[in-house]
Amino acid sequence: MARPMFVVGNWKMYKTAREATDYIEDLIPLVEGSKANIFLSVPFTSIAPAAQYAKDTNIAIGAQNMNDAREGAFTGEIAGLMLKEAGAAFVILGHSERRHVFGETNALIHRKVLRALQDDLQPILCVGETLKEREAGKTEKILKEQIFTALDGVPKEDADSLILAYEPVWAIGTGKTATDRFIQEAHAFIRSCLSELFGKKKADEIPILYGGSVKPENAGEIAALKDVDGVLVGGASLDPKTFAEIARASGRQAGETTRETSAKTSAKKKAAASSASEKKKKAVSPKSRQRKSTKPRTEKKE
Ligand code: 13P
Numbered sequence: 001m002a003r004p005m006f007v008v009g010n011w012k013m014y015k016t017a018r019e020a021t022d023y024i025e026d027l028i029p030l031v032e033g034s035k036a037n038i039f040l041s042v043p044f045t046s047i048a049p050a051a052q053y054a055k056d057t058n059i060a061i062g063a064q065n066m067n068d069a070r071e072g073a074f075t076g077e078i079a080g081l082m083l084k085e086a087g088a089a090f091v092i093l094g095h096s097e098r099r100h101v102f103g104e105t106n107a108l109i110h111r112k113v114l115r116a117l118q119d120d121l122q123p124i125l126c127v128g129e130t131l132k133e134r135e136a137g138k139t140e141k142i143l144k145e146q147i148f149t150a151l152d153g154v155p156k157e158d159a160d161s162l163i164l165a166y167e168p169v170w171a172i173g174t175g176k177t178a179t180d181r182f183i184q185e186a187h188a189f190i191r192s193c194l195s196e197l198f199g200k201k202k203a204d205e206i207p208i209l210y211g212g213s214v215k216p217e218n219a220g221e222i223a224a225l226k227d228v229d230g231v232l233v234g235g236a237s238l239d240p241k242t243f244a245e246i247a248r249a250s251g252r253q254a255g256e257t258t259r260e261t262s263a264k265t266s267a268k269k270k271a272a273a274s275s276a277s278e279k280k281k282k283a284v285s286p287k288s289r290q291r292k293s294t295k296p297r298t299e300k301k302e
Pocket residue numbers: 010095167171172173174175211212213214232233234235236
């Protein structure tokens with residue numbers, strides 16, 4: 001099964017808006033013609049300027065979190081529709097720092113996934129076990145709980161919009177990478193969960209990324225694993241040259257073929273079915289140039 005390859009940078013709480021646009025200017029020529037889909041997940045204040053700078057390039061801009069409500073009296077929170085209008089094409093949900101530093105539960109992440117799909121944002125759902133859970137032999141149990149809760153009730157037709165990311169908590173920011181065998185086994189397990197939820201055909205099309213101390217030296221090897229469809233990069237994404245090296249290394253695992261993506265969001269499909277909802281969508285969405293960028297343009301190894 002051929003799937004598109006993704007290289008996603010997660011800046012976390014780094015870079016002002018000015019630093020973000022300087023970075024993107026530097027990155028554009030370095031990743032031009034990349035065979036991988038290049039995504040940057042930036043702080044809220046950088047989304048609009050970053051999306052503006054990345055306009056008409058192969059770089060898609062996204063967010064790192066959002067609230068599960070459409071709108072409301074939630075001081076300090078941000079809604080998916082606001083992210084969308086600012087130019088975000090996707091949103092990372094359930095990152096381990098959200099789970100473990102900010103106490104997000106599987107139930108809350110589930111509501112956020114449903115909201116992101118409604119708001120026409122492509123969710124990148126992060127899952128992963130802690131070191132304690134791993135040592136107790138609970139990796140699969142934890143992954144299953146996280147996946148089945150977060151994706152409960154996601155209609156089969158929306159499965160096309162999903163991206164998953166396996167990030168073992170013990171490998172994030174620690175310099176420790178899981179072994180190739182461990183990564184492949186975890187990814188194959190995640191795909192089997194997706195298969196239970198959405199059927200094998202859909203599960204075979206959902207990209208599953210690996211994250212945790214990815215760097216230029218290990219990206220190519222990781223991206224070459226059978227069930228790995230790209231990488232989610234924290235620290236090493238903060239420098240455009242290093243990030244571009246990771247994109248090159250991962251892109252080598254992508255094939256030459258171009259195809260229309262399966263990653264169409266539910267909102268897009270619903271909009272196609274109803275001209276009334278299409279009008280409404282246009283009213284809240286900026287001209288969806290970013291949507292183009294989220295379309296995987298390449299396929300990875302067969
Ligand atoms: P590092 O690449 O810094 O380990 O971070 C991984 C991560 O959390 C990406 O979301």
